[in-house]
Amino acid sequence: MFGTVEDYGEMFQDNVVQTRGASLSSANQIGDPVVYKLVRSFVPLGDKFPYPTRLLNPGLFQSETVEAYTENLNSRLESKEELMYGSQMFFTLPDTNCQNSNQLPGNEGLVQSEVLLQEPVRFPSNGCTMDQSMDVSQYSNATCSPKVPSASKPGFSRDTGDKCLDNLSIKSLQETFRATFGRETTCKDKRWLKRRITMGLINSCVIPTTGLTVNDNKLIGGGQDNYNDTIDAYSKDTVDEGRANCNDTPSSPDCRKGHSNDFQRSPVESFVDQYSGNEDFEGELRSAKRVRKPTRRFIEEISKVDGKQQVNESLIPLKDQRSISAVSSGGRVVVTRMVSLAGSRIQVPYVSHVRRSRPRENIMALGEFHSSSWEVKTTPEESDLTLRQYQLNNDVNRVSGVKSVAGPVPKELAINHQSDKDHSKPNLSDVNQDIMEPEHIDSSGNSSDDNHNTNRVDLPIMQSAIRRKHHRAWTLSEVIKLVEGVSRYGVGKWSEIKRLSFSSYAYRTSVDLKDKWRNLLRASFAQTPSKRMGSLKKHGSMAIPSQVLLQVRELAQKQSPAKKARMVKNSRNGFL
């Protein structure tokens, strides 16, 4: 699938074009991720290496490109407005002998990648800073050495990277390792170091984050296949050999760090831990444990908990928040972040790394506007209601936009209404009649909107949005019908009850019946201890006649004694 560097390059380039227009991509050239990463590692961008969303597309860094870019950079530096795109200026070309070389790996793609990633410009003092020119030149020598001309050729890959590293001493390799992974290594194994560096560079270039999610600053999920593809395509043998080498050098514990569990831990996690350079390496004790792939349930719950907490924060990464501030600019408040550039601190408008997605549901969904098919039929109760509602319209605090139209009563009204009576047991019918009045008043507020699909369009959004979507209060007659249905067809025969007793209630699904029954059950047992309470409920919700609840209790008792016991216990706890 993702087989070649070029593929990624194209993806990336497309993205760039879409993102920034053609201006920057014009100079794009195919390049080598390893070389790019080598250079990249000389100039740490921050305390966290950005997770590449696309393969970086480093090109040949030809001198004119250098000059053009540098010039561009300088000119842009003068204009604060241009600092909008400040993140593309993170890269100040180090003073190295590579600058005159035609073979310095390009930073065009690198620059663009930074634009995409919107990584803040940071030159941490504890990291590899710009004044460490020795380091830079050191690596640059290696990277740009004439001995390895292939290093800057398009299509160059891991092998070339190895050759680059061939010329480095152990010490240099260790330095490179540090520059690459952000930590020291004491490993003396030149080969291992080489492999690690190469692997790190390659993998950090090609790890796609498609389908990945960032949670609590960790990447979770999604990357497995892509990662494996990546390994297959680029450096599977490298990884394998790396492991072997590591095992061959047990004397050097560093070599083993974060390595032994590469294939047991999530690939992405491994990547983060090993290659991003800033990970908690103390926490590598943790990595000794085999990490199990989280269950879907686990992921769901974690994301729920964390998601809620992080929703706001995630838009602005933690590391940015310190420098975030809001400034007023031309009447508009602009969120900016501090950026260190060339020793001075400047403020640039903050651009979130997270692309906001369009809300899945528009606001209409909150009201029930969208569901023109939601309820085609008008139900007996509602039709009945319609008439009353018309009278009550002034009394009840109705939604102003609704014209209370007593629409034509569906012919099925009469039929269903009739069947209502037929199906109702005598005792329930009495109750029905007694309680119907308050019931209707109560439900009118909830269901009247649904009676007039055509008019609902006129509803003020705010008013209707307040209501929970798809909520429809249960009328007493519905409850009674439900009880009756249960008594007739048995508990749990929801679809049957739905089909036979609620055929005219399109909005009541079998699940609804089940849910309501559950509530009735709870209510019925909750009420038991104090008969006096009768049908009174704490809040203004519908009062269910004790007779009905009694029936519910009897039915439940008949059906499942065990369950009843649970219900009694639960409801009592809840009640007292």
Next chain:
DNA sequence: ATTAGGG
């Protein structure tokens, strides 16, 4: 597709 159960 239906049901049970948690949220």
Next chain:
DNA sequence: CCCTAAT
């Protein structure tokens, strides 16, 4: 009421 898993 929504969602999910289990059946």
